[in-house]
Amino acid sequence: MAGRRGALIVLEGVDRAGKSTQGRRLVEALRADGHCADLLRFPERTTEIGQLISSYLVKEKNLEDHAVHLLFSANRWEHVPSMREKLHQGITLVVDRYAFSGVAFTSAKENFCLDWCKQPDIGLPKPDLILFLQLSPEEAAERGNFGNERYENSSFQEKVLQSFYHLMKDKTLNWKTMDASKSIEDLHREIKTVAEETMQEVQNKPLGELWK
Ligand code: T5A
Ligand code: NA
Secondary structure (H helix, E strand, C coil): CCCCCCCEEEEEECCCCCHHHHHHHHHHHHHHCCCCEEEEECCCCCCHHHHHHHHHHCCCCCCCHHHHHHHHHHHHHCCHHHHHHHHHCCCEEEEECCHHHHHHHHHCCCCCCHHHHHHHHCCCECCCEEEEEECCHHHHHHCCCCCCCCCCCHHHHHHHHHHHHHHCCCCCCCEEEEECCCCHHHHHHHHHHHHHHHHHHHCCCCCCECCC
């Protein structure tokens, strides 16, 4: 078993596409099949940096746009040592949002280019698989109205989606688009199949570095 590593699997997608639901389901199912798997989420709001981000998202605090972008990135970097350790111990990590949300959301703001937004996340552990849960704005709206958090409005979300499409053109990354309009159970089964294939493929391959 020595040398076999876990896979780094990221869930991205539009708001309410079901990222958190599917992340939980996937980790449960992998564990039930005897795999070692952990769920992570970004932002991880429990750390000091995460608490700053959370107070920004709930609009308790205003932060300068560049500064908050760097905080989202720092919130990922502070988890890198434990992520690397777990992956090398053979634990598969299922991650609810990652650097792609970071870039897509900030670059949707005025006067931010994609290239600047990517810089602080260069060199993060590179995902072996990025599942993009795709859902039309109409279907997303049927899953409930936007809440009161920052970024939860449809014109901003449309810009975010365009940034995601741009990032998905990068053929050095393993993007898979999933139809998130399916039932929770059907989507789960498809995601589990793709995840298990990836776990098989990468177990003897080195972990890459993102955007390098
Ligand atoms: N952000 C994030 C940045 O600006 N920079 C960054 O670097 C990062 C990492 C917080 C915000 O931070 C921004 C992006 C965000 O604006 P968050 O806490 O992940 O990000 O956001 P949430 O609001 O928690 O998550 P989403 O709104 O994106 O929802 P999910 O996780 O996609 O959807 P989920 O699973 O919670 O499901 C939503 C609802 O739909 C139902 C669920 O039961 C739930 O009610 N549902 C389904 N209904 C029908 N069919 C299905 N298949 C369904 N799947 C789920
Ligand atoms: Na979520």
